[in-house]
Amino acid sequence: xxxxxxxxxxxxxxxxxxxxxxxxxxxxxxxxxxxxxxxxxxxxxxxxxxxxxxxxxxxxxxxxxxxxxxxxxxxxxxxxxxxxxxxxxxxxxxxxxxxxxxxxxxxxxxxxxxxxxxxxxxxxxxxxxxxxxxxxxxxxxxxxxxxxxxxxxxxxxxxxxxxxxxxxxxxxxxxxxxxxxxxxxxxxxxxxxxxxxxxxxxxxxxxxxxxxxxxxxxxxxxxxxxxxxxxxxxxxxxxxxxxxxxxxxxxxxxxxxxxxxxxxxxxxxxxxxxxxxxxxxxxxxxxxxxxxxxxxxxxxxxxxxxxxxxxxxxxxxxxxxxxxxxxxxxxxxxxxxxxxxxxxxxxxxxxxxxxxxxxxxxxxxxxxxxxxxxxxxxxxxxxxxxxxxxxxxxxxxxxxxxxxxxxxxxxxxxxxxxxxxxxxxxxxxxxxxxxxxxxxxxxxxxxxxxxxxxxxxxxxxxxxxxxxxxxxxxxxxxxxxxxxxxxxxxxxxxxxxxxxxxxxxxxxxxxxxxxxxxxxxxxxxxxxxxxxxxxxxxxxxxxxxxxxxxxxxxxxxxxxxxxxxxxxxxxxxxxxxxxxxxxxxxxxxxxxxxxxxxxxxxxxxxxxxxxxxxxxxxxxxxxxxxxxxxxxxxxxxxxxxxxxxxxxxxxxxxxxxxxxxxxxxxxxxxxxxxxxxxxxxxxxxxxxxxxxxxxxxxxxxxxxxxxxxxxxxxxxxxxxxxxxxxxxxxx
Amino acid sequence: xxxxxxxxxxxxxxxxxxxxxxxxxxxxxxxxxxxxxxxxxxxxxxxxxxxxxxxxxxxxxxxx
Numbered sequence: 001x002x003x004x005x006x007x008x009x010x011x012x013x014x015x016x017x018x019x020x021x022x023x024x025x026x027x028x029x030x031x032x033x034x035x036x037x038x039x040x041x042x043x044x045x046x047x048x049x050x051x052x053x054x055x056x057x058x059x060x061x062x063x064x065x066x067x068x069x070x071x072x073x074x075x076x077x078x079x080x081x082x083x084x085x086x087x088x089x090x091x092x093x094x095x096x097x098x099x100x101x102x103x104x105x106x107x108x109x110x111x112x113x114x115x116x117x118x119x120x121x122x123x124x125x126x127x128x129x130x131x132x133x134x135x136x137x138x139x140x141x142x143x144x145x146x147x148x149x150x151x152x153x154x155x156x157x158x159x160x161x162x163x164x165x166x167x168x169x170x171x172x173x174x175x176x177x178x179x180x181x182x183x184x185x186x187x188x189x190x191x192x193x194x195x196x197x198x199x200x201x202x203x204x205x206x207x208x209x210x211x212x213x214x215x216x217x218x219x220x221x222x223x224x225x226x227x228x229x230x231x232x233x234x235x236x237x238x239x240x241x242x243x244x245x246x247x248x249x250x251x252x253x254x255x256x257x258x259x260x261x262x263x264x265x266x267x268x269x270x271x272x273x274x275x276x277x278x279x280x281x282x283x284x285x286x287x288x289x290x291x292x293x294x295x296x297x298x299x300x301x302x303x304x305x306x307x308x309x310x311x312x313x314x315x316x317x318x319x320x321x322x323x324x325x326x327x328x329x330x331x332x333x334x335x336x337x338x339x340x341x342x343x344x345x346x347x348x349x350x351x352x353x354x355x356x357x358x359x360x361x362x363x364x365x366x367x368x369x370x371x372x373x374x375x376x377x378x379x380x381x382x383x384x385x386x387x388x389x390x391x392x393x394x395x396x397x398x399x400x401x402x403x404x405x406x407x408x409x410x411x412x413x414x415x416x417x418x419x420x421x422x423x424x425x426x427x428x429x430x431x432x433x434x435x436x437x438x439x440x441x442x443x444x445x446x447x448x449x450x451x452x453x454x455x456x457x458x459x460x461x462x463x464x465x466x467x468x469x470x471x472x473x474x475x476x477x478x479x480x481x482x483x484x485x486x487x488x489x490x491x492x493x494x495x496x497x498x499x500x501x502x503x504x505x506x507x508x509x510x511x512x513x514x515x516x517x518x519x520x521x522x523x524x525x526x527x528x529x530x531x532x533x534x535x536x537x538x539x540x541x542x543x544x545x546x547x548x549x550x551x552x553x554x555x556x557x558x559x560x561x562x563x564x565x566x567x568x569x570x571x572x573x574x575x576x577x578x579x580x581x582x583x584x585x586x587x588x589x590x591x592x593x594x595x596x597x598x599x600x601x602x603x604x605x606x607x608x609x610x611x612x613x614x615x616x617x618x619x620x621x622x623x624x625x626x627x628x629x630x631x632x633x634x635x636x637x638x639x640x641x642x643x644x645x646x647x648x649x650x651x652x653x654x655x656x657x658x659x660x661x662x663x664x665x666x667x668x669x670x671x672x673x674x675x676x677x678x679x680x681x682x683x684x685x686x687x688x689x690x691x692x693x694x695x696x697x698x699x700x701x702x703x704x705x706x707x708x709x710x711x712x713x714x715x716x717x718x719x720x721x722x723x724x725x726x727x728x729x730x731x
Numbered sequence: 732x733x734x735x736x737x738x739x740x741x742x743x744x745x746x747x748x749x750x751x752x753x754x755x756x757x758x759x760x761x762x763x764x765x766x767x768x769x770x771x772x773x774x775x776x777x778x779x780x781x782x783x784x785x786x787x788x789x790x791x792x793x794x795x
Contacts, residue, residue, distance in 0.1 A: 095782045170778045236779050245776035250764040257760035261753060283746050290753065482782070500763040501771055517756070524749060 015486040017165065020479040021094045025107040027381050027476065029087035030374060032115055034464050036083055037370070039122075040075030041457045047072050048450040051601065052443050054624075054634045061638045062126040066560025070137040071125045076362060077135060077225060079118040084370040085229040086110070086153070089176050091377060092236040093160055096170045098484040102159025106152050113149035117142060128558035129199040133214050133593055135221050136190055140201040143191040150187065154180040161507045165484040168504040171252040175232030177507075178260045178514045182224040185522065190217035196655045197648050200554070204659050207588025208275050211596055215270035216525055223263040224518075226361065227329075230369055231259075234302050234326065237373050241318045247304035251297055253500055258294035260514060262287050264521030269340035272349065273570040274596065275585035280525070281342065287521075288340030295333035302326040317392035321372035324400060328364020332357065347422070350566055350600040352442065353414025356407045363403045363456060371395070371463055378467045384474025391466045398459040405452025409445035417442055417600075422574040430577050435603040436630050443632070539586035541715040544661045545708065547649055547675040548682075552705030554652070555698055557595070559636065566597035567606040567709065580607035580710065587713055590661045602633060607710035614682055615689020617703045639699040644679075646672055678704055 049056045050065045057064045094101060101107050120142050124130075130137040138146070157180050161173060190213050193201030205213050239246050246252060268276055268284025303326055306313065313319045335357050339348050348354060379386050386392060420438040423431035432438050495502035503510055545553060556562075569575050571582040583606050588594055612620075619626050622640055624633035650668035657663045679695035682703055686693050693700065 092779070096778060098782075166778070168775060168778075170775065172779070239776075239779045243780065245773070245780060249772045249776040250767065253764040253767075254757070254760050258757055261756045265749065279746055283749055286746075286750070287753075499766055501767060503763075504775075520752065521749075 015488070016483050017486050018481060018483050019100055020481050022090075022101055022104060022107065022479060023381050023476075024478050025101065025104075025111060026087055026091045026377065028111050029083045029090065030377060030381070032083040032111070033080060033087055033370060033374065034460070034467065036075055036079030036118065037367075037460055038457065038464065040072060040080045041453065041460060043068055043072040043075055045450060045453045045457060048446065048453050050634065051632055052446045052450070054632050057634050059635055059637055061128070061559075061636075064559070064634050064636075066563045066634075067126050067128060067130075067558075069560060069563045070130060070134075071122060073135060074121050074125065074137065075118070077221070078121075079115075081226055081230075081362075081366045081370065082114065082118075084366070084373065085179075085225075085233070086114070087377070088233040088237065088373050089157070089229065092172055092233070093157065093176065096166065096173055096236065097160050097164035098166045098482070099160055099164045102156045102163060106156040106159075110149060110153045110156060113145065113152065117145050117149065120145075124199065127199075128560075130557060130560065131193065131201065131203065131593060132557040132560070132562055132595060133190065133203070133210075134218055134598060136187075136214070136217060139199050140191070140193045140195050141198065143187070143193070147184070147188060147191075150180070150184055154184065158507065158511065165487050167487065168501070169507060169510060170235070171246070171249070171256060172232040172235040174256050174510060174514065175228045175235070177511050178256075178518065179224050179229040179232070181511065181515050182220065182228075182260075182264070182518045185518070186217045186220050186224065189522075190214060194655045194658050196651050200648070200652075202652075202655050202659055203593040205592070205594075206660065207591045207594050208585045210592070210594040211271055211274065211588075212268070212276065212280075212525065214594070216264075216267040216522065219267035219270055220264055222358075222361070223266075226366055227263075228260065230366060231255075231298055233369060233373060234298075234322075237376060238302055238305050238322050238326070241316070241322060241372070241376055242306050242309045242312065244305055244307075244309055247301050247307065251301045255294050255298040255301060257517065259291075259298065261517045261521065262291050262294060264518045265525065266291060266340065267525065269345070270598070272340075272342050272345045273572070274568050275583065275588075285340050285342055289337045292334060292337050296330060299326055299330035299333070302329075315389075317386075317389060317396055318372050318376045320393070320396045321368045321375065321399075324396070325365050325368035325372060328360055328368065328403075332361040332365060335360065346570070346572065347418040348414060349570075350598070351414035351418040352410045352445070352599075353418065354599065356410035356414055359403075359410065360407055363399075363406060367456070368399065371399070371460075374463065374467060378470045379474070381477060382471050382474030383477050384470060386466065387469035387473055388466055391462055395459045395462045395466070398455055398462070402452045402454070402456030402459060405455060406449050407452070409448040409452070413442040413445035413449075416445075421578070421600075422572070424574070430574070433578065435578070436628055439601070439632060440630050538589055539584065539713060542587055542589060542712040544590045544656070544663055546678055546704070547646075547653070547671040548678040548701050548704040549708045550652060550656075550705075551644060551646065551649065551675070552701035552703070553595075555639070555702050556705055557593075559639075561605075562595045562597040564597075564599065564601035564633070565603065565605045566600050567604065568596035569604055569606050575604070579604045581713065583710075584713060587710070590656075592656060592659055592661070602631075605706065605709055609707050609709040609711035610714075613689050614685040614703050614707065615691045617706055618686055618689070618691045618693060618699060621699055621702065636699075639702055640693070640697060642698045644696050644698050644701050646675060649675065 046056065046063065047065055047068050050068075057068075061067065090101060090107065117138075121138055124139065124142065125137060129139045131139060136143075157176060161169060161177075192204045194204060195201045203210050235246060235252060265287035266284055268280045269288045272281050272285070303323065306319070306323065309319075313323055338344055339354070339357060375386060375392055417438045420432045420441060425431050495505055503513065567583070569579045569582045576582055616627055618640075620628065620633075621636040623635050624631040649671050653663050653668045653671055676695065679700045682700045683693055683695045686703075
């Protein structure tokens with residue numbers, strides 16, 4: 001009679017299953033990655049050029065900086081990194097689970113749906129259809145489509161895990177699960193809008209609440225779209241390329257749980273010194289600093305995997321890219337917490353230092369890791385060898401040089417402008433009271449940045465050519481036939497409960513654990529947000545926007561003005577001297593969405609209302625250099641000629657009332673008359689400045705909005721204004 | 732505004748609670764990681780390499 005072990009072996013032999021891995025979907029995402037990488041980076045280069053040569057938009061509204069910037073950020077994040085992520089996940093997931101993807105139909109729905117969304121973004125953003133919320137600019141119909149496609153991806157991911165033939169779930173897959181769950185939560189919570197028209201909606205949140213939700217989303221989009229999935233890719237592709245197991249599986253467990261738990265808390269570091277409560281700012285700062293530990297744990301786990309294999313790094317471009325990517329990850333995750341320290345942030349925020357930081361991550365971590373996976377995958381997909389190792393090595397050095405030319409000038413520019421904004425003379429006046437002086441100083445660095453970007457894109461073209469030649473030299477393997485023992489016939493020995501080994505064999509429990517880990521931080525941030533909503537004291541003199549101002553504000557959003565102009569004066573003397581009274585939470589209660597911005601390429605506009613005559617604004621929008629010599633702002637000629645669309649005004653009033661703006665019932669029917677009256681007043685004001693304009697042009701609405709900005713508080717009694725905020729002016 | 736928030740009941744506890752929660756999560760994940768046996772760790776860490784042919788066949792570089 002056979003022994004139990006022999007019976008088990010016999011059973012296994014009988015239960016060996018033959019199946020095929022799907023390489024077609026991997027190739028589709030790989031090709032999309034390369035194409036969108038070139039598109040997204042080229043859009044970025046066009047943006048960069050406009051910052052020292054404003055006429056580079058050829059006076060076309062569709063490619064002006066404010067509209068093009070979200071095209072760049074969305075294309076790079078969601079098109080390039082997104083497709084790269086799905087490429088890497090779908091290849092590794094099948095092999096780690098020893099199973100074909102759950103559903104071919106879902107795979108292709110995912111691919112075509114995701115890329116259709118990207119195409120729709122590339123069309124709608126230049127047309128000015130935008131929510132203005134950074135990295136969440138796409139309007140509500142596209143947002144719904146994203147949610148649907150993301151659900152398809154999540155079902156495909158979890159379904160594949162459930163039907164796996166490998167008993168335990170490898171660390172890379174934990175990161176994929178955390179990505180799928182968290183991105184869904186972030187996207188839905190931040191994307192809640194009341195639709196107005198087909199391509200316009202208003203955020204259900206206002207002012208401070210909107211800012212909190214947006215940066216909870218924005219920070220965690222970086223964490224769970226740009227970081228966790230790529231860490232999963234690192235845990236799979238780095239051992240593969242080095243042909244060595246990961247340095248420490250134990251460390252990967254701590255890395256995973258600590259990282260996903262901490263990351264979700266750190267969002268408030270984007271709102272330091274704003275109207276956010278102090279304790280929340282401090283919590284965001286402390287958790288950001290704590291992030292160094294798991295981030296560096298992961299980085300070291302990656303780099304130490306190469307112990308004993310460093311000689312390979314000299315020759316293999318795949319490993320070169322990987323080592324540089326993981327090192328960039330380490331640098332960015334050390335710098336990020338440093339920037340979250342309030343004193344550092346007081347200098348760095350709104351400057352190009354932030355741009356340098358995000359590009360260390362984007363060009364270094366995401367870019368280089370994507371290239372390494374592409375170089376590793378293509379020869380395998382086409383059953384051949386890489387066409388030219390030499391060319392791949394050239395790509396590596398060109399990309400690195402491009403990064404250096406990009407990042408270093410941005411560091412210098414950021415620190416320079418930050419210091420200039422804060423510089424006082426011995427007499428106590430601002431050393432550089434004219435904002436343009438600080439802009440002119442950093443133009444050479446903007447030019448160098450464009451050189452860096454050009455080099456980086458040139459490298460991507462080299463890669464595209466190399467991969468194309470590789471594909472031509474080989475024969476595509478659409479499916480790989482493999483064999484594995486079925487899950488059921490594997491050792492049925494129960495794992496000891498409540499150990500990590502046990503958890504790794506229970507996908508739904510693991511998913512639930514990851515969900516709880518990310519929800520805790522989100523909840524603790526959202527609960528105060530709800531409390532704030534109940535308790536933000538309304539400043540009595542702050543009123544809803546008039547119909548003309550409202551349409552002007554929506555044009556301001558359409559043009560992406562907040563890409564260059566903040567509307568949040570921090571309580572520093574250097575800012576109150578330059579711009580006026582610091583911003584109060586109660587001033588934004590009717591702002592759906594908030595428009596605080598995150599970068600000052602131009603000056604803050606929160607107190608611009610009443611600072612200049614109407615005619616100055618008209619001339620400034622017509623030709624910024626006529627009023628501000630040396631300005632790098634583009635001309636907004638179309639605002640002077642395009643007719644103001646008032647057809648959706650009643651719907652806008654109605655939608656805003658639904659989210660809590662107190663327009664009187666039935667005001668929709670009176671709004672147009674009010675709009676016309678105010679437009680006539682603006683036209684009359686313009687005449688006094690020798691400007692003849694028609695009242696039904698878009699520029700009239702924009703001027704009305706700009707003149708309203710930050711003026712309500714001036715009408716409030718001082719005591720009321722101070723009671724409305726706990727912020728203290730800090731020097 | 733933050734002054735008003737500070738006066739809400741128990742709001743300061745959020746910060747302390749958050750840090751304690753993290754210490755708990757970190758400690759539990761450390762304990763779980765260190766309770767794992769070496770053979771299991773070895774098997775799991777080699778998982779990505781299982782579907783890979785031998786090193787000689789694995790070269791992804793074209794000889795120059």
